[in-house]
Amino acid sequence: MNQSETLATARIAFIQSCWHSDIVNQCRDSFLSSIGDLGIPAAHVDLFEVPGAFEIPLHAKKLAESGRYAGIVAAGLVVDGGIYRHDFVASAVIDGLMRVQLDSGVPVFSAVLTPHHFHEHDAHNGFFRDHFIKKGREAASACVQTVQALARLTAA
Numbered sequence: 001m002n003q004s005e006t007l008a009t010a011r012i013a014f015i016q017s018c019w020h021s022d023i024v025n026q027c028r029d030s031f032l033s034s035i036g037d038l039g040i041p042a043a044h045v046d047l048f049e050v051p052g053a054f055e056i057p058l059h060a061k062k063l064a065e066s067g068r069y070a071g072i073v074a075a076g077l078v079v080d081g082g083i084y085r086h087d088f089v090a091s092a093v094i095d096g097l098m099r100v101q102l103d104s105g106v107p108v109f110s111a112v113l114t115p116h117h118f119h120e121h122d123a124h125n126g127f128f129r130d131h132f133i134k135k136g137r138e139a140a141s142a143c144v145q146t147v148q149a150l151a152r153l154t155a156a
Contacts, residue, residue: 006151007039010070012143013046013063017053017076017112023128027075027111030136038144053078053112054089057096064104070150071143072100075111075135077128090114107146111135 014031016024028047036042046069050059053076060072074097078090093112101108113128113135 006070007144007147008041009044010040010147011044011046011068012040013048013060013069013072015048015050015056015059015063015072015074017051017056018049019052020077020079020128023132024075024077026129026132027136027139030133031073031075031111031140032136034137034140035143038140040144040147052076052089053093056093056112057100060097060100060108061104064100064106064108069106070147071107071109073109073111073139073143075132075139076113077132078112078114080114107143107150109139109142109146111139 012035014028016028018024032042032045035045048059048063050056056074056076060074063069063072074093076093078093090112094110094114097108097110097112100106111132113131
């Protein structure tokens with residue numbers, strides 16, 4: 001199977017947390033609009049929502065174990081609410097996603113942002129909405145490049 005065929009048949013899982021969905025949705029929408037231009041039809045992306053970022057790694061693990069997906073993308077926003085919990089959650093999510101990837105062999109891409117000193121006002125909301133648009137494009141590009149690279153490795 002050549003690279004174009006690999007991409008045309010690949011299925012991708014996109015998991016996003018619902019906390020701050022008005023911001024995180026920008027990543028999803030940007031990802032979906034970019035992925036098709038890169039060779040994977042947007043219709044081949046299955047969307048999943050979880051309550052918060054902490055729930056993403058387990059969902060990613062179950063999706064990876066299903067054998068249905070060439071890649072899994074995770075999007076969320078873990079904000080610093082002035083308590084130390086932020087650091088634990090952020091670390092647990094990122095470490096969990098890496099573990100899923102290494103244990104399953106299915107690439108997992110993180111667009112889980114963990115800003116310090118996030119405040120719910122127009123300037124921060126606008127900045128992170130715009131930033132998640134960029135992150136969606138970057139995740140789509142990384143996903144396609146990695147799916148192609150892994151397909152070359154298995155074909156060799």
